[in-house]
Amino acid sequence: MIDLGISKLALIGVVALIVIGPEKLPRVARMAGTLLGRAQRYINDVKAEVSKEIELDELRKMQKDVQEAAHHVEQSVSQSWNETTEELQSIAQEPSTLYSTTYVSxxxxxxxxxxxxxxxxxxxxxxxxxxxxxxxxxxxxxxxxxxxxxxxxxxxxxxxxx
Structure with a gap:
């Protein structure tokens, strides 16, 4: 950024007073202030738009991560469900093993x-x-x-x- 001190601003004011003249200087200063304000608002709008885009990208990435995690959980649950049903079917086919372990003399x-x-x-x-x-x-x-x-x-x- 431009480094403007009090001495540099005073020098710019004196040169503007000489070049523009004392009658037109207040009007030019008002116009310069208005243009500077518009430029600052425009820059702030651009910054806000960029930050919104960055947030949207982060939210999309987070949504993708959550969907992947949900898919992995769904796969693990379905896999464990299948393993459990296979074990239960194998136990149902072999009833003698169930009774031999719980037999009491x-x-x-x-x-x-x-x-x-x-x-x-x-x-x-x-x-x-x-x-x-x-x-x-x-x-x-x-x-x-x-x-x-x-x-x-x-x-x-x-x-x-x-």
Missing amino acids: SDQLARKAKDFRRKKLAKTSAVPAWYKNRHGQRNHIVSGSARMARHRAKSRPPVSFY
Whole structure:
């Protein structure tokens, strides 16, 4: 840009005053200001247009990237869907492999049934509470913090100064 200082502007003003004359100088200065304003507005419009074009190009590029990403996601989902359906079809064709892995022996079933009956009997038995207390069976299970709260010493309320 042109480097104009105060001394250079004063020199240009003096030369314009001599060349144009004192009568026409205000009119020429107004016209020069108007033309300079128009030139600045035109330059600002061109800058705004260029920046809009740049933004549009960026938006188009972003839209293209998003469409590519969506296409890749769609392909991966369809591929995984196809693999899953193939696995399910292969499992459906071979039912013996499914049952062989979940087979439970009769000994395990008998042990589980016995444990279930024993636990149910312990909960609903007709054994008196005094007998359970004497032999260490608990009627109600209480957490450690609840036992501590029950047996904690009671504190006195604070004494007032008045």
